[in-house]
Amino acid sequence: MRLAVPVSGSTPKTRLASVLSPDERRDFTEAMLADVVDAVTSAGHEPEVISTAPLDCAVPVTVDDRGLDPLVNDLLASTVTDDEGALAVVMADLPLVTRESIERLLAPEADVVLAPGLGGGTNAFVCRHPEFRVDYHGASIRDHRETARDVGASVTEVDSRRLATDIDEPDDLAEVLLHSDGAAADWLKQSGFELTATGGRVDVERFR
Amino acid sequence: MRLAVPVSGSTPKTRLASVLSPDERRDFTEAMLADVVDAVTSAGHEPEVISTAPLDCAVPVTVDDRGLDPLVNDLLASTVTDDEGALAVVMADLPLVTRESIERLLAPEADVVLAPGLGGGTNAFVCRHPEFRVDYHGASIRDHRETARDVGASVTEVDSRRLATDIDEPDDLAEVLLHSDGAAADWLKQSGFELTATGGRVDVERFR
Numbered sequence: 001m002r003l004a005v006p007v008s009g010s011t012p013k014t015r016l017a018s019v020l021s022p023d024e025r026r027d028f029t030e031a032m033l034a035d036v037v038d039a040v041t042s043a044g045h046e047p048e049v050i051s052t053a054p055l056d057c058a059v060p061v062t063v064d065d066r067g068l069d070p071l072v073n074d075l076l077a078s079t080v081t082d083d084e085g086a087l088a089v090v091m092a093d094l095p096l097v098t099r100e101s102i103e104r105l106l107a108p109e110a111d112v113v114l115a116p117g118l119g120g121g122t123n124a125f126v127c128r129h130p131e132f133r134v135d136y137h138g139a140s141i142r143d144h145r146e147t148a149r150d151v152g153a154s155v156t157e158v159d160s161r162r163l164a165t166d167i168d169e170p171d172d173l174a175e176v177l178l179h180s181d182g183a184a185a186d187w188l189k190q191s192g193f194e195l196t197a198t199g200g201r202v203d204v205e206r207f208r
Numbered sequence: 209m210r211l212a213v214p215v216s217g218s219t220p221k222t223r224l225a226s227v228l229s230p231d232e233r234r235d236f237t238e239a240m241l242a243d244v245v246d247a248v249t250s251a252g253h254e255p256e257v258i259s260t261a262p263l264d265c266a267v268p269v270t271v272d273d274r275g276l277d278p279l280v281n282d283l284l285a286s287t288v289t290d291d292e293g294a295l296a297v298v299m300a301d302l303p304l305v306t307r308e309s310i311e312r313l314l315a316p317e318a319d320v321v322l323a324p325g326l327g328g329g330t331n332a333f334v335c336r337h338p339e340f341r342v343d344y345h346g347a348s349i350r351d352h353r354e355t356a357r358d359v360g361a362s363v364t365e366v367d368s369r370r371l372a373t374d375i376d377e378p379d380d381l382a383e384v385l386l387h388s389d390g391a392a393a394d395w396l397k398q399s400g401f402e403l404t405a406t407g408g409r410v411d412v413e414r415f416r
Contacts, residue, residue: 101367116369118326119409120386138405141386159309161324164369168409178328178349197346201327201376 007092009051035095035182043102090124095184096162111153115163129153215300217259243303243390251310298332303392304370319361323371337361
């Protein structure tokens with residue numbers, strides 16, 4: 001199965017601008033990507049990393065500056081042309097993923113396998129249906145369910161917190177420190193981030 | 209296996225006070241509890257609902273006004289007395305849970321099975337070790353991992369977004385509308401809540 005990891009490499013993670021400088025956001029993006037590449041590789045697959053700008057990565061990076069929708073839809077059109085073709089797409093900002101969560105994503109035999117993200121996104125999917133296409137705007141998980149139904153594809157969803165946790169906002173950083181000891185967690189610790197427990201959910205603070 | 213569902217029934221869900229009145233928070237709490245009871249029942253188990261105050265529920269409710277820690281630790285002490293006893297505890301504010309997610313929680317044979325919540329909580333667990341105790345304050349998932357190790361228990365974690373999604377804050381309501389068609393989702397829709405897609409994650413707005 002072909003497995004693509006699209007990355008926004010040009011001005012990544014702007015919603016983390018309140019806690020990270022542009023250079024730091026780029027470094028953190030590379031650390032998260034390293035965790036995803038590790039998980040995919042240890043699950044026995046070869047990730048194709050496709051970035052909008054050059055990035056440091058342990059595997060070759062293809063630079064393609066198109067937006068996410070045209071990029072992924074082009075991959076779908078060229079890969080899933082008949083009953084044989086299959087494409088998996090895993091976002092690069094999922095530093096909690098493990099070999100097991102990638103295996104769970106790839107296990108079901110449905111035409112379309114969706115891994116919802118927190119807040120309505122679609123963090124990963126597998127497609128074996130030639131007519132399925134993506135649209136990542138808005139509540140994409142709802143649109144993808146509907147699109148899959150519209151083209152007559154069988155659909156299943158993977159119930160994984162690790163695949164659901166994309167790191168977009170400062171509050172999300174706590175999840176990395178709580179549940180990972182990978183490159184992104186190391187980077188956050190080295191950059192002075194620590195967990196702080198207040199009344200409700202755990203948060204992070206930066207101490208240097 | 210004994211399966212307890214503790215509920216805060218007296219002044220529930222205060223962190224939803226900006227969008228729900230006290231009476232509404234109580235109704236919504238009952239709707240979420242109904243979803244959890246449904247999931248547990250359809251997984252073939254009989255939930256013991258234990259609330260700090262009387263609540264409407266399809267199964268009998270035991271009223272016990274102790275805090276969560278002494279309540280659960282007392283259940284552990286009285287249930288898991290040897291190699292035979294086992295106790296599962298599932299929080300009542302998990303309206304996304306399904307039969308499958310409850311089955312996944314109960315499947316592993318480890319001494320302690322933890323289901324992390326978003327933000328460092330422990331949304332559900334199974335215990336088969338007579339010395340394991342809980343402390344829900346702060347980043348409880350870290351403390352529970354450590355406690356389990358300290359008493360020499362084998363530990364595993366369940367990677368489930370549905371078990372991880374406890375509904376505490378207004379932002380969490382979107383997850384209910386996105387991923388459930390149970391009682392809590394119905395209640396939100398009937399109370400005028402709708403999904404709104406902006407730039408980043410999906411949110412909810414109340415229209416009446």
